[in-house]
Amino acid sequence: MSDRDGVDEFPEPGAGDDPGPENEAGPQNEPLAAGPGGTGPTEGPRRPARPRRPAGGRPLVRTVQPWRAAAIVVVAVAVGIAVLARGGAGGRLNAALATKPTTTHHVVSTTSVPPATVTTVPTTTTTTLPPTSVKVLVLNGWTTAHGALYFQKKLQAAGYDTLAPNDATASNIKSSEVLYSAPKYQPNAAAIAASLSVPATGVIAETATDESAVPSALLPQAVVIVVIGEDISSQVPAGYSG
Numbered sequence: 001m002s003d004r005d006g007v008d009e010f011p012e013p014g015a016g017d018d019p020g021p022e023n024e025a026g027p028q029n030e031p032l033a034a035g036p037g038g039t040g041p042t043e044g045p046r047r048p049a050r051p052r053r054p055a056g057g058r059p060l061v062r063t064v065q066p067w068r069a070a071a072i073v074v075v076a077v078a079v080g081i082a083v084l085a086r087g088g089a090g091g092r093l094n095a096a097l098a099t100k101p102t103t104t105h106h107v108v109s110t111t112s113v114p115p116a117t118v119t120t121v122p123t124t125t126t127t128t129l130p131p132t133s134v135k136v137l138v139l140n141g142w143t144t145a146h147g148a149l150y151f152q153k154k155l156q157a158a159g160y161d162t163l164a165p166n167d168a169t170a171s172n173i174k175s176s177e178v179l180y181s182a183p184k185y186q187p188n189a190a191a192i193a194a195s196l197s198v199p200a201t202g203v204i205a206e207t208a209t210d211e212s213a214v215p216s217a218l219l220p221q222a223v224v225i226v227v228i229g230e231d232i233s234s235q236v237p238a239g240y241s242g
Contacts (some may be wrong), residue, residue, distance in 0.1 A: 006074040128187040129160035136192065138165045138220035141173030141213055149242045151196060151228060151235075158195060168213045168227050175199075176229040178212070179206045185223045192224060197232055 049174035063240035136155055148165035156162045176198045186203070193203050204210050211219060213227050 003210075051130045053176035086124045098152060126187045127184075128191060129184070131188070134160055134163055134185065134224055135163065136164045136224045137167040137214075137218060137224065138226045139214065139218075139228065140165065141176075141227045142230045142233040143171050144228075144236050146240050146242055147228050147233050147236050150237075150240055151226060151232075153242070154196070155192065160192070163222055166215070166218060167192045169215060170213055173213060173227060173229040175202060176232050176233065177202045177204055177210065177213075177226070177227045179204055179210055179225045181206050181223045189224050192226065196226070197235070198226075217222075 134153075138148045138152040138155065140146075148167065152162050152165040176194075176196070178189045178193040178198055180186050180203070183205075186205070190203050191199065192198075193200065206225075214225055219225075
């Protein structure tokens with residue numbers, strides 16, 4: 001109380017003082033006016049109540065209503081079930097693909113291989129007649145003395161039917177020759193040439209040209225005629241006289 005006015009003074013609330021329930025409620029807590037006849041209060045428009053502030057001036061934290069929390073939980077559960085179902089279907093699909101049998105296609109080649117060509121070489125039958133049935137004439141066509149005699153005795157020792165040796169129409173024949181009068185005597189002529197070291201190219205069928213070294217009187221007497229040339233005359237021993 002004040003000594004000066006005799007009236008009780010109450011200090012006004014400061015800016016930092018917490019308002020009480022009565023101050024914070026505002027005009028909506030004012031008493032309602034009486035209705036007609038004084039029977040009761042007449043309800044007028046009300047202002048919406050403001051949220052109360054706790055001590056210290058910080059706003060109240062709103063709480064989540066229970067039905068909303070339940071709805072969020074239901075949605076989360078539904079999403080989880082959908083994800084699991086999709087994952088299970090994918091796993092079954094992958095398993096089915098993994099166990100699917102693999103089909104191997106074998107490519108069969110249709111390329112035909114032509115049969116191998118077999119070449120048949122005709123065989124030539126060479127029949128050598130017995131030497132005793134082949135009459136042979138030896139002529140000396142080189143300057144070596146008694147050359148025809150030397151080879152005549154050599155063929156006689158091999159079994160051939162030899163005539164007396166004689167001279168060719170020329171004495172300067174380089175390459176020796178073995179002439180045969182008929183094809184059946186060709187094998188015997190080749191055998192005689194081989195035994196005397198005459199090349200195979202020297203075995204020749206009788207012709208007018210090749211017969212020029214043979215005296216015409218002696219030609220019909222033998223079926224095989226040997227003309228000694230320079231190439232084999234060296235086989236005759238020096239001073240040979242038979």
